[in-house]
Amino acid sequence: MGAGKSTVGRALAEKLEVPFLDADALIERRTGRTIPEIFEEDGEAGFRQIEEDVILEQLGPEGVFSLGGGAVNSSAVRKALREHFVVWLSISLDEALLRVGDDGERPMLADPELGRIYASRHPLYQEVSDIVVDVNHASSEDISETLAECLERVEVAA
16 A cells, blocks of 8 residues: 555556556456445455455456555455466555555455554565565665666676
8 A cells, every 4th residue: 555556566467568567456346346345345354365366367468557555455366366477566564655645445444453454464464575675765766677677687687
């Protein structure tokens, strides 16, 4: 949340000239509901099941796919991600909260356990990530440029 997954992902896909997918947008399109509506009507467990289904169906061989921060809670998603190059856009909780504010669009902001949830995901991000990019004080353009250069080096080395 607030790391710039969608913004950076879209810019990176454009630089690499590959498709871009956003899990939240796909979920909203599939269900005809917003993420907050899904959380309210189906609860977090319902949302996570929809999220897992969408990711497993859409995760393909090429492109940039922006996943929600909680997607790594699914062991099936983590297993599927092992077959792909994964970038973790790492951000401090304080910086994330500054960036997103309280727009009413992020149900997880209301969770009194937000700090614990944030910390509990770090080992899962580490488990699936090929590289970690600290995004605390960088623009989305700088991040996408750095990632494009990094991915070109990885591709050349392969």
